[in-house]
Amino acid sequence: MMDLKLWLSILMVCAMAESQILRKDWLIDVPSRIPVLQSSCVVIPCVYFYPKTKKILNRWRGFWKRGDTIVASNFLNLRLANEFHMRSRITGTLQSGNCTWQLYGVRETDTGPFYFRIEIPQHKSFTFSKNTVTLNVFRVPKPPTMSVAVQDEVTATCKVTHVCPSSPPKFSWSHSGIRKTKSKKENKWLWSTTSTLTFTPQEADFNMPLNCTVTFPGKKTTKGSVLLIKKSTK
Incomplete structure (x- = not known):
């Protein structure tokens, strides 16, 4: 009887561990806050991980967003909102897990919070809405x-x-x-x-x-x- 209880306990622990691993398969590493000089540019470093699959993947679509507004994307046919058009782009290679974003001509309104969404059509999609980046925009540069x-x-x-x-x-x-x-x-x-x-x-x-x-x-x-x-x- 004790052996059965022990075995059931082990199975439960393994199931919980597997569940935890599956929940953490979508991971991202981004800074939560970055101070940025107004009118300058900023590079937001970003690395993400997605669940492994045996499928052959050949398409990755990345989107940096603020609320429902797309502020940057690697999807060339997508036109960004006028506020971010021609001054925002994803510089990282999404298939290698690099979702780095660069923003030029930073404005006082470019505070965020911003978050990243990845779409892999042959696999899965995920929105990292809890991992936001806020830009602290300041007007006057500090003395050297x-x-x-x-x-x-x-x-x-x-x-x-x-x-x-x-x-x-x-x-x-x-x-x-x-x-x-x-x-x-x-x-x-x-x-x-x-x-x-x-x-x-x-x-x-x-x-x-x-x-x-x-x-x-x-x-x-x-x-x-x-x-x-x-x-x-x-």
Whole structure:
């Protein structure tokens, strides 16, 4: 009798585990919130998983939506609402599970919440309505982070963060010199870009501000400044 109860318990646990696995077959990984500069662009990273099947699949249709409005799709014959026409597209390859979405010319009204729907005609469809993305749109870019080192040469850096790696910000300096720019991925949705300026200082350069101007997509700018202090010879 005990063996039968134990066996029934095991069967129940296995059934529950299988049920849990089936329920979790549709999975998605998206950020819940992303801060975005108005007029700039943003890349919303997205990875999804669907139930396995032995069927041969050759069509995937993806839709990013806000309520009932489609804001992006890989379906070329679909015309988006005028609000998103020509400035929104899915850049990921849906058949490989990449549902990344890129939005250009971000407006104050582009807050969301947005969610993703996948349709696989030979298999199944699913709407990830509980996994929403909200854009926190701000108007004024933050000043860059700056540093300077003065030896025989001046090495100054000017760094900002952004959410559009395909269109990084541009830098200009108030002094001539050798300029180098590099970008780095900070997390799934945030990037940093740093401009480094190197030059040999003249006496007139000391106790003067060295300015860095950063221009983002959409022509919004921010500025930073550091003072060149002559290194003591003592």
